[in-house]
Amino acid sequence: METPVRTEAPASELPFDVFARACPSRETLEHVTGRWGSLTVGALREGPCRFNELRRRVEGVSEKMLSQTLHALERDGIVNREAQPTNPPRVDYELTPLGREVAERLIGLIHFLEGSMDEVLTARRSYDATRGGR
Numbered sequence: 001m002e003t004p005v006r007t008e009a010p011a012s013e014l015p016f017d018v019f020a021r022a023c024p025s026r027e028t029l030e031h032v033t034g035r036w037g038s039l040t041v042g043a044l045r046e047g048p049c050r051f052n053e054l055r056r057r058v059e060g061v062s063e064k065m066l067s068q069t070l071h072a073l074e075r076d077g078i079v080n081r082e083a084q085p086t087n088p089p090r091v092d093y094e095l096t097p098l099g100r101e102v103a104e105r106l107i108g109l110i111h112f113l114e115g116s117m118d119e120v121l122t123a124r125r126s127y128d129a130t131r132g133g134r
Helices: 024-033 035-044 051-057 063-075 097-115 117-130
Strands: 079-084 090-095
Touching: 024 035, 024 063, 024 097, 035 051, 035 063, 035 079, 035 090, 035 097, 051 063, 051 090, 063 079, 090 097, 097 117
Parallel strands: none
Antiparallel strands: 079 090
C-alpha cells in the first residue's frame, strides 16, 4: 500500500523552523538523520523487526544506542513498539505511517549516496593528496 506523500508548504508558511534553536523539529531531525536513526529507519523500511534482528541488520550499533534510538523514534511517532504477551516477551518494532514517509524520503538519499560513492571516493583521495593525507 502506497503512503501518500505530503506536499510541502513554502517555508514561510510553516509553523516550525528547524533553523531556530528552540524549534522542536530540530530534535526530530537529529533523531532521523543521526547515524543510528537513519540506519534504523532504513532497516525498518524493509518491515517489522525484533530488537536483535535490528541489531544484526544495523551493524556496529550497540544495544544501548539502538535502545535509545528506538525510544526517541517512538516518542517522535516514527516507530511503533508492540510488545506481545508471550513467554519470553516478544517486542516488534515497525514504522508508523509517518515513519514510512520519512523512510521513503531517506531511502532516496541513501540510494543517491550509494550510487555516488565513486565520485565521493575520488574527491576524498584528491582532498587527502593535497592536504597531507589522513
